[in-house]
Amino acid sequence: MAMDRINGSPLVRPSILDQFQTTRKGEEKTEGSAPAVGAAVTxxxxxxxxxxxxxxxxxxVDLRQAVETGRAALAELxxxxxxxVAEVQQRLDRxxxxxIEVMNTVAERIMGVVQAMEMP
Structure with a gap:
């Protein structure tokens, strides 16, 4: 077993000396007192x-913010x-x-939304 000599005292491990030289945060160290067991070495x-x-x-977090932004936008509608509603119902009936023109327009708008979601 190797022994170190620090201040003329043989110690098995230098960390023991470190424990006695430090105190817990906020504690006053008095002469001759030792810190509590497990005191942090600082x-x-x-x-x-x-x-x-x-x-x-x-x-x-990003998704939650997106949902909150969406909810806020819906609240403002x-x-x-x-x-x-009556106008749209008439268009459906007719x-x-x-x-083809309306379907192409809708498809283009959907693709624009999908592409915007894929961009970083």
Missing amino acids: QGKPTADKAEISDAAREL PEVRPER GYYQS
């Missing part, structure tokens, strides 16, 4: 808490207008939405 630098956020958690 070298004049305060320790800070650290948290790491995963990519999945970041994505969930005007109420249902009966005259507009087959307006079955025309």
Whole structure:
């Protein structure tokens, strides 16, 4: 078993000396007193808490913000207008939405939305 000599005292491990030279945060060290068992070894630098956020958690935060933004946008939309509903109902009855021109326009708009979602 190797022994170190520090200040003329043989110690089995230098870390024992370190424990006696440090105190807990906020404690006063009095002459001849030893810190409590398990006291942190500090070298004049305060320790800070650290948290790491995963990519999945970041994505969930982004999705939550998107949902909240969508809800806010929906809340700002005007109420249902009966005259507009009647107009759309007439177009449905006449087959307006079955025309090739309308279908192409709808398809183009959907593709624009899909492409916008795929862009980073």
